[in-house]
Amino acid sequence: MPIPKPVLPKDRQPSLRTQTHVALGERLAAVLMLMVGAALAAFATGALPAAAQSYEPHTGQPAVVKQVASDLYFFYDYDGSNSVFLVTDAGVLVIDTREHPRAGQNLIERIRKVTDKPIKWVINSHFHGDHTYGNAAFQAAGATFLAQQETARLMKLVQPKEMARRQDYFKEHNYDPNEVKLILPDVTFDDQMSIYLGGREIRLMYFGPGQQPGDTFVLFPHDRALFTPGAFTSHSMPNMAFTTSVDNWIKLLDKVAAREDYDVILPAHGDVAHREDVRELQSMLADEYATVKGAVAKGTTLEQAQQTLTFPQYKDWRNYTRLKSEIKNLYELIQNGKRSYFE
Numbered sequence: 445m446p447i448p449k450p451v452l453p454k455d456r457q458p459s460l461r462t463q464t465h466v467a468l469g470e471r472l473a474a475v476l477m478l479m480v481g482a483a484l485a486a487f488a489t490g491a492l493p494a495a496a497q498s499y500e501p502h503t504g505q506p507a508v509v510k511q512v513a514s515d516l517y518f519f520y521d522y523d524g525s526n527s528v529f530l531v532t533d534a535g536v537l538v539i540d541t542r543e544h545p546r547a548g549q550n551l552i553e554r555i556r557k558v559t560d561k562p563i564k565w566v567i568n569s570h571f572h573g574d575h576t577y578g579n580a581a582f583q584a585a586g587a588t589f590l591a592q593q594e595t596a597r598l599m600k601l602v603q604p605k606e607m608a609r610r611q612d613y614f615k616e617h618n619y620d621p622n623e624v625k626l627i628l629p630d631v632t633f634d635d636q637m638s639i640y641l642g643g644r645e646i647r648l649m650y651f652g653p654g655q656q657p658g659d660t661f662v663l664f665p666h667d668r669a670l671f672t673p674g675a676f677t678s679h680s681m682p683n684m685a686f687t688t689s690v691d692n693w694i695k696l697l698d699k700v701a702a703r704e705d706y707d708v709i710l711p712a713h714g715d716v717a718h719r720e721d722v723r724e725l726q727s728m729l730a731d732e733y734a735t736v737k738g739a740v741a742k743g744t745t746l747e748q749a750q751q752t753l754t755f756p757q758y759k760d761w762r763n764y765t766r767l768k769s770e771i772k773n774l775y776e777l778i779q780n781g782k783r784s785y786f787e
């Protein structure tokens with residue numbers, strides 16, 4: 445089993461740490477069975493935060509696989525979550541596994557239509573269940589799991605809450621929640637790590653918290669393609685329940701938009717995008733954050749803010765209907781630095 449070499453980026457301060465932690469031997473210990481009891485308890489005690497609010501009604505648009513380069517494929521599910529897979533002579537690397545082992549299995553079947561090479565690596569781009577709950581299918585296929593260390597920590601910490609807020613999805617698809625297993629990464633990294641597979645470099649990068657701590661960007665330099673995690677969705681109002689620093693989030697979007705090593709963006713949600721879309725989200729976030737911060741500074745109550753801050757300029761954005769709960773989530777962060785989802 446090849447162990448990835450941590451690679452220090454040339455443009456980084458030498459004081460910045462890059463660290464990998466390999467825990468292959470602990471894989472069995474790391475596989476925790478879902479505790480339905482705990483999930484139901486969270487449900488019953490009303491521990492579900494505003495983050496649990498459901499997404500917009502589904503469009504019924506079927507999921508498709510788009511080939512974006514000779515060896516790179518984008519699984520695009522507008523109503524759900526996306527995945528990416530790279531096919532090389534030495535095997536396959538996958539980013540994100542969808543929201544249930546059966547959905548993960550469906551993704552494997554789509555990969556099998558392209559290649560019969562073994563699935564070697566799975567990257568989980570952030571801790572949300574819609575990007576990690578298909579892991580069991582990929583574990584059965586023999587993959588090794590990778591994630592940023594904050595993602596590993598949060599996957600474990602909020603497992604009951606993640607399960608609780610995904611019950612509607614399971615019901616809607618007739619999936620048994622008991623089949624979901626928490627499968628934690630075998631390998632974690634801190635700032636940056638490169639994997640080499642079939643002569644290709646796959647570069648994992650962490651720029652600090654975006655939509656949440658752990659948000660991992662993945663660059664395929666040879667294809668000039670960049671996978672983006674929860675921190676970026678084109679023309680969509682983000683969920684504000686998980687970020688620990690909107691300032692850092694805005695900064696990292698600026699950094700991503702300024703990079704010159706990609707032409708195409710493959711996001712965790714939404715269709716193929718481009719750097720202009722990153723700029724657009726960055727200015728929306730900056731505007732939303734400054735406006736809500738201004739309201740807090742003036743002593744506006746949460747209820748008043750929810751009534752008066754209607755941001756009509758974003759009416760046509762996806763998830764605009766969640767605005768009231770996003771204002772509440774921002775109030776929580778701005779007023780007391782709290783992230784109740786992680787408590």
Ligand SMILES: [Zn+2]
Pocket residue numbers: 525572574575674712713
């Ligand atoms: Zn998601």
